[in-house]
Amino acid sequence: MKMRIAGIVDDSIVDGDGLRLSVFTQGCPHHCVGCQNPDTHAASGGRDEDTENILARIDENPLLTGITFSGGEPFLQPAPLTRLAKEAHKRGLDVWSYTGYTLEELLAKKNPAIDALLRELDVLVDGPYEERLRDLTLNFRGSSNQRIIDMNAFRKTGKIRTLEF
Numbered sequence: 001m002k003m004r005i006a007g008i009v010d011d012s013i014v015d016g017d018g019l020r021l022s023v024f025t026q027g028c029p030h031h032c033v034g035c036q037n038p039d040t041h042a043a044s045g046g047r048d049e050d051t052e053n054i055l056a057r058i059d060e061n062p063l064l065t066g067i068t069f070s071g072g073e074p075f076l077q078p079a080p081l082t083r084l085a086k087e088a089h090k091r092g093l094d095v096w097s098y099t100g101y102t103l104e105e106l107l108a109k110k111n112p113a114i115d116a117l118l119r120e121l122d123v124l125v126d127g128p129y130e131e132r133l134r135d136l137t138l139n140f141r142g143s144s145n146q147r148i149i150d151m152n153a154f155r156k157t158g159k160i161r162t163l164e165f
């Protein structure tokens with residue numbers, strides 16, 4: 001399945017817990033002030049990639065513990081990411097995604113493709129980057145408004161439980 005990406009990092013320890021393959025999607029509508037990845041904003045930037053090639057890269061690295069979707073805004077491309085997430089779970093990997101939307105905003109869209117991706121996530125790091133709330137002491141998030149949400153707990157209880165690292 002084709003998707004548009006800015007790049008891939010094979011051995012990341014900064015985009016979630018453990019050793020991760022991070023997929024940086026291309027295209028972002030949020031334009032957060034102070035964004036660290038402005039090259040990912042234009043939908044026409046980056047390059048086309050096939051999900052099967054990304055899966056092949058995952059299979060080349062037996063040390064991985066998970067995959068992460070970052071960006072850019074991953075939720076602009078929910079269908080290919082859902083495929084990657086399902087395949088990652090089959091391989092025993094956990095799945096994190098970043099988003100500039102809040103979880104509540106994503107749910108309010110009532111978009112079946114977005115809902116399908118949310119169902120496949122173990123962790124969602126949500127909310128835009130807010131420069132005034134920047135905190136370098138935080139792990140896996142840039143500003144304190146962003147939440148590291150346990151999506152398995154959310155599906156069980158319907159309540160947002162945040163994780164601390």
Ligand code: SF4
Nearest residue numbers: 028031032035072100
């Ligand atoms: S959501 Fe992420 S990539 Fe998009 S503008 Fe904000 S910080 Fe940058």
